[in-house]
Amino acid sequence: MTPRELPLRPPVDVALARVVPTLPTAPPGRRLAYEPKFDGHRLLIFRLEDAVRMQARSGRIVTRAFPDLAAAARPLPPGTVLDGEVVVWTGGRTDFAAVQKRAFAASESRAGRLARELPASYAAFDLLAIDAEDLRPLPYALRRARLMALLEPLGPPLQAVPMTTDPETATAWYEALPEIGVEGLVIKDLDQPYRPGRHWRKLRHSExxxxxxxxxxxxxxxxxxxxxxxxxxxxxxxxxxxxxxxxxxxxxxxxxxxxxxxxxxxxxxxxxxxxxxxxxxxxxxxxxxxxxxxxxxxxxxxxxxxxxxxx
Structure with missing residues (x-):
């Protein structure tokens, strides 16, 4: 593989979660990760050799809709692929309607105006590749460590979602976070690779x-x-x-x-x-x-x- 050959380019099939009725706990010898579930717009960010490209869950390319996030992703190393959720905060809460306005901007000028009026944040929850390395076969725990190391120096609007392995902390999040519009948790096995299909779990407050x-x-x-x-x-x-x-x-x-x-x-x-x-x-x-x-x-x-x- 030459230095300019990158392991992942859009479209990439995404991992999904199935709904569970109660908070899962890990069986003996296993560990689980708990993350807040943001109800926003699912987005993969690809830092290519000389451009940034963004893919929605369906595979649709939506780069034009999020010029602010494209600019924020330019410092990422070529070959970086992030998976996460776009959210817009209004009045201290996530605003799903606002982020959908952003996602469905019909023109470049409207996208630019909405970026100024409704700035987006990106809650990254996985790192699929970096440089010339495809990280999807690695356990989630290792991908998470690489994600934190990558994003910590950058700061907003690209940030890693919070994560805990403590069920009591996860329960406290589940009870408290609806106040800011976060309606549940996503649960992952720390040993899992990243693969398409409903291999994660999610717990929601409401049906x-x-x-x-x-x-x-x-x-x-x-x-x-x-x-x-x-x-x-x-x-x-x-x-x-x-x-x-x-x-x-x-x-x-x-x-x-x-x-x-x-x-x-x-x-x-x-x-x-x-x-x-x-x-x-x-x-x-x-x-x-x-x-x-x-x-x-x-x-x-x-x-x-x-x-x-x-x-």
Missing amino acids: TRDAVVVGVVGPRLRPRALALVLPGDDAPVISAPLAPDIRAQLATALRDLPESQPPPAQLPTAPDRVGVEIAYRPIDPDLTVEVRQESTVRHAATTVIRLRTPD
Whole structure:
């Protein structure tokens, strides 16, 4: 391998977590790591030879949406690949709707304006490569040590997420962190390599989650369903059919939104609750709804519970 040959380039399949009902503890002879789970926008940062590139969970390249993070990543050594979550802080809390505005900025000028108005932070939780070395086969404990050594001299906005191996500390975090918008924990085995699939675990406070509305199915002011983006993802899904009271709430909220650009001739599609691709009319990501996900045999049905309104 020559010095300019880097081990990882986008797209890279990411590791995921499965939901567990209680806080796991390590069996004899094993150790677990506990991290706060930030509900933001999943992002891999690639420091290439002469550029920075950013990949969303779906594989989509989203570098243009985060010019502030691209600038912050330039001091990283070529070949560095970070995995983490983009978050935006407003009023001392993480703001999922704000980070989705950043992620779906439609133009370079809008991305630059939002970077000034809603500066992003990057909560890194893994180091997949550095220089000419692919770190994914290494145990998480070693990757974590390399991550800390890499990011500590840099400081914000690139920072490693907190981590503990003490279940009592993890429990204290789980009870206290919802005050700042952190809704759970991610649990990892210290001996695990990094690999795609749901090999991590996550514990959440609530069965419901917030989602950002990125489109409507049916008439703009009386939609039958919504295209939604959930925390940690960037690929829209179509909700279950909306209840009449939810449709009434949305009618007012959608009427108050400014008209966006005319929809493209070819409307985008997203899977519904049974996996069928449904066309939707895009809207600016300015509305947030509370949803509940219920697993079926093959897919998760996403039901809208209520419209979130500003406090």
